[in-house]
Amino acid sequence: METGKIVVERVGGKSTATHCYSKYPLKFIIPNKVSPSQTDAVWIYTITYGGGIVSGDSIKFDITVGDGCTTVLTTQASTKVYKSVGSKYSEQVLEARIGNDALLAVIPDPVTCFSTAKYSQTQVFKVLPDSSLLIVDWITSGRHGRGEKWDFEYYKSKNHIFSEANEPLFLDTILLEQGICSSIAERMQDYQVIAMVVLLGPKLKFVQDQIQENVKNLMSQQLHIPSGSVERYGDTHNDLYLTKPTFIASCSVFGRKCPQGTGLVVRIAAVTTESVYSFLQCQLSGLDSLLGVSPYQ
Template sequence: METQTGRLSVKKVGGKSTVTSCFSKYPLKFIIPNKVGSSENDAVWVYTLTYGGGIVSGDSISCEFSIGDGCTTVLTTQASTKVYKSLGSKCSEQILEARIGSDAILAVIPDPVTCFSTARYSQKQIFRVVSDSSLVIVDWITSGRHESGEKWDFELYKSTNHIFLEGNQPLFLDTVLLEQGSNTSVSELMQDYQVIAMVILLGPKLNHIQNQVQENVKRMMSEQLYIPSNGLGHSGKTSSDCYLTKPTFIASCSVFGPKGIGVVIRIAAMTTESVYRFLHQQLANLEPLLGVSPYC
């Protein structure tokens, strides 16, 4: 069992967002490029990785991030987070705690988690914001290694996201739990869907993106779930009428927080590629803030 810890602080130095302290313990590592995007962009990009390419049974990863006032920081990965097979009842865990200052932005935009057969994995992300902080969270999981015939074969997956305002006031509390049951497997519950995802957009700097994403999701779902009229009315239906097919991609939006300051998008999809495409399209307007468009 490896205990991996990391701490990182970003502050304004000379008018630029700058990493002022950074620590990680082997086998956890942070990669911080000198510049992502144009030279005028102020965002600090941080890539997390573990030597060996994944999370081993029993591993415990704990990271703390502090994003200073007016800073922009992106936390991402170089590839999907692989969670290897569990040994006995050992559960791998990953904990992220982040504080986001006034007029600051934190974007947590990783590739998906992929759990191997029998894996047990729990992650918890805690974000502490002030009234004018902005936050992007993408949290998603695939069904597993399709090429090996694994689809929702892991034993346990738990993902918790908590957002607190000043004074430890709860703003958003959410947990997703997928666990094999004695009567019903996760695969049976998920049917043909191979990816589930959640996207959170919070804060004043993201207002225009929130509005656009809500409109886009509403239009997408209206088109996908549209039932063409056959002109017969309810009483004129016959056994030969067409029936609804299962959507390959489902998304929904809802607002949360005082005056709807946050938006959460939930997704279920049959392919990982369709979710990558959705994220790229819907988050493209983050490019002026982050330097490059996410999920290119």
């Protein structure tokens, strides 16, 4: 059953939320002013009663961004997923439609799953040839202050992008599940955050080019092995140059032949949440002209 619905349309030449509905446990906040008055963007904050997603919660909502509109979907803080009760799972489903010459930016804070939590989220986006879409999807290892690191039972996140003819443009699934032979923490080793950023559409082309170049330069510095250290490659204990990077990022393109043009996906693994925030703030700073303020400022 649907727990929320938002429609953004152009009214009087500006992007305006013309329909907003939500019910427990979901609530939307649409402030009158987030960005400078000359910026045409609707900011929507999603919150849940109780400050997080409770075991057994099922949240399903959809958003429609009309032609020529700009919409930002974000959160006030990290999405907390509380402990699972018995076999109950929590789930969150978003379905979004983006019109021509429209932009939807989904830029939440990270998901933080408590010990034993079981959580699944699905985000499905339908785009037109001139639609633009930004997705940030990320998760932390848990509540470090309580000693919880990758201590949840199950996490699954799906992000699917389809054309107006229902042709798949981007299909991605992340699954983290405690195993019989190894735990999530063992598989993740020392990395405490994983993230994915997806950019698609003409309004984000300049950001794509910037991010690709920046990631290339960043990783060439992090993974560079100075001359003279190659012969010592096996001596990882004494060679400071071959220690594990604290931040790893990679880029790949998709959709070369689709009408929407080439999209970009960035994947990140990091030791600290702060380093990911800094990366996102820096790489997405150019969007302040579209969104009014820079994401994650």
